[in-house]
Each structure stands twice: as structure tokens, then as C-alpha cells.
Amino acid sequence: MRHHSSILEWLWLGAVAGLVLAAGGCRTAPEAPPLTRFEFSSPHMGTLWRITLYAPDAAAASNAVRAAFGRVRELDQCMSDYDPESELERLRKSPPGVPVNVSDDLFSCLQSAVAIARETRGAFDPTVGLEVQLWRQARRRHALPDPARLAVARESVGCHRLRLDARTKTVTLLGTNLWLDLGGIAKGFGADAALAVLRRRGLPRALVAASGDLAIGDPPPGQCGWRVGIGAVGGRTNELAHVLILRNAAVSTSGDAEQFFELEGVRYSHIVNPRTGLGLTNRVQATIVAPCATRSDALATAVCVMGAERGLKFIERDGRCAAFILLPKDGARPPALQSRRFLQLEKAPPGGREGAVPLLF
Numbered sequence: 001m002r003h004h005s006s007i008l009e010w011l012w013l014g015a016v017a018g019l020v021l022a023a024g025g026c027r028t029a030p031e032a033p034p035l036t037r038f039e040f041s042s043p044h045m046g047t048l049w050r051i052t053l054y055a056p057d058a059a060a061a062s063n064a065v066r067a068a069f070g071r072v073r074e075l076d077q078c079m080s081d082y083d084p085e086s087e088l089e090r091l092r093k094s095p096p097g098v099p100v101n102v103s104d105d106l107f108s109c110l111q112s113a114v115a116i117a118r119e120t121r122g123a124f125d126p127t128v129g130l131e132v133q134l135w136r137q138a139r140r141r142h143a144l145p146d147p148a149r150l151a152v153a154r155e156s157v158g159c160h161r162l163r164l165d166a167r168t169k170t171v172t173l174l175g176t177n178l179w180l181d182l183g184g185i186a187k188g189f190g191a192d193a194a195l196a197v198l199r200r201r202g203l204p205r206a207l208v209a210a211s212g213d214l215a216i217g218d219p220p221p222g223q224c225g226w227r228v229g230i231g232a233v234g235g236r237t238n239e240l241a242h243v244l245i246l247r248n249a250a251v252s253t254s255g256d257a258e259q260f261f262e263l264e265g266v267r268y269s270h271i272v273n274p275r276t277g278l279g280l281t282n283r284v285q286a287t288i289v290a291p292c293a294t295r296s297d298a299l300a301t302a303v304c305v306m307g308a309e310r311g312l313k314f315i316e317r318d319g320r321c322a323a324f325i326l327l328p329k330d331g332a333r334p335p336a337l338q339s340r341r342f343l344q345l346e347k348a349p350p351g352g353r354e355g356a357v358p359l360l361f
Ligand code: ADP
Pocket: 123, 124, 125, 126, 128, 132, 181, 182, 183, 184, 185, 211, 212, 253, 254, 255, 259, 270, 271, 272, 273, 274, 297, 300, 301, 305
């Protein structure tokens, strides 16, 4: 496991390794009853989800985790674009101009997605679906999308084509070809929801990891926070660029390291630039720390689209987020950009003993 090359995996591995290694730091009075660490995993939303938590006993842990994963399954059934019966797919196929009643979950996720689309000026955009579909086809066929179809897809993008009414909890599609895609936010939204279930069940000392999206609760007993490693692409495969110590926060990493394909010698990402309809070709890995995973997930995707410099400026303007952006280069140690707030985040010094400096969130 230590030789796993996935960067996203490292986020998780870092957290696990930290739990094993973490010692010292801001110790608190012993708690009663004593808590034991438990770990669970389960496949959802096309990836392996893992929950690590502290609980008084195995039964309390597994009951709470079953409920948390149940919640993730429910959200997957609601938002999947692979399942023709999902609520999102049924909404997508609804006639334009007609308000459709949707669940609280779908409404809330769409609301967050639209707000982040406005904030990022469409770098992240939940209406990017038709472009994503074309791009997935291109990947399968090993050929760039047909220009005419690409033009139609580009025309279909934009949150002004979507009307959300919070009073009636309805969504109206304005125009044809509107294709919603929550793939860039649903895992973060699900991780937040799973953590909320654990909290409600009285087990807040928990970490929920959906591949590269982590929702982090209260710290392990006696610790300042959870140790989360950020992988260093371009370096040795198991090298970490940073180990952060976080509590009540979220971290997401997006980038081209895991999912990419090559066409005519150009390397394309599975993240699409909504303006061009094509996969990103600028190699970038963005790690975003934010108060919740819904936001870190969507912003990590957005920062990749914006590119390192514009993305960093965007994050600098947000007082509650931090960014670490790597610019991978083949065979070389990649240059990195860090936001001011990222520099202030508590890091674990080599050797493992973290200080008692309060965290950001
Ligand atoms: P991952 O799912 O690998 O963690 P992301 O969180 O960046 O990566 O999400 C990528 C997914 O988001 C794509 O598979 C697609 O469904 C969707 N997507 C791609 N480009 C965009 C974009 N510009 N805005 C919103 N969603 C996008």
C-alpha cells in the first residue's frame, strides 16, 4: 500500500499514516469512555469511500458507518449521471420551461453548484454535461469531437439556463440541450453528508474520504487534528509535498494525474474547460482546503480550469480557503504555488510532533 502511486490516494494514506504516527501535540484530558479507532470502506459513486472514526465500541462504530454509507448511497441514486433512473437524469429529461419538484438534497447540491459557478465565472459549471458527454465519447473513440456537435455543446452551457426556486423547491430548465452534471461536486457533497450523519450519531471524531475529497470532523482523541498528506507529483511516487493537520475542515485534490488520455500527442484531462468544450491540456494539480467538502471539491475543479495563477488569485480572495497548486512536469520536481493561507496552515514538521497552534477552521 505504501507504494501506491495515486496522488489522490496519498491524501488518504497521509491521513491514515498520521493516525498511526501521530504523537504529542495538544494533548487534552483523557476522555471517558475511552475511544477506539475503527476503519471502514465501501464503493460508491465510482470510487472507494473510506471512513475512519473513533467510537466507544465496534457496534456503535459500525451502526453509525452503515447509516453514513447509506446516506451516500441515497445521494448517489439521486445525482448519478450513469443511472438513467437517478433523480438528476429524470430532471435532465424534463421538458424545458416546466418547473420540476426536486428533493431537498438535489436542490441543495444544485444551489451550491450554481453559486460556485457564478463565483468562478463558469470555470466550474454544473451545466457542462453535454460537453462532458462529448468528451467522454472522444476519449472512447480516440478522436476529437466533431466541431458542429462541439459548437452545440458549448451553446448549451451556462447557469442562466437554469432557474432554481427555493420557495417551491423547483428547478426549471430554460432551453433545450441543457445537461446537468454534478460529477465535480457530488463526492464532496456526499462526504459532508456522511460526516453529518456520524456527528448526529454522536461520533464527531471522524474522517470521510471519497478518493480525493475528504470531509474532516473533530480530531482524534488527544490530537490537534487529522494528518493529511498531499502527494508530490513528479517526485518519487510515495513522496509527500506536505502533511497538513486539520480538523473541522475539508480537502480536495483535482488534477490530470489520475484520469487523462492522449490524442494526437496531446494530453487531455477529464476536467473540461466549459468555454472550449475540450479537456484541459494545462497540467495542474490543485489541492484546496475549505470549510466543507462540497466547496473544496468544486473549487479544486474550478482552479484547474482557471490555471495556476488565476486560480491562486481567486483562492487568495476567499478568506476561508487555502490552495496548494502543483504544475507537473515530466521527470522533474514540479514547481508549486501556495496561497498565503496555505502557508499559515499548521503543517507537521518532519519527525511528527505537531505544535499546539490552533487550526484555521
Ligand atoms: P474527480 O471526480 O476525478 O475527483 P473532479 O472533482 O475534478 O475530479 O470532477 C471531475 C468531473 O466533474 C468530471 O468527470 C465531470 O463529470 C465533471 N466536470 C468536468 N469538468 C467540469 C467543469 N468545468 N465544471 C464542473 N464539472 C466538471
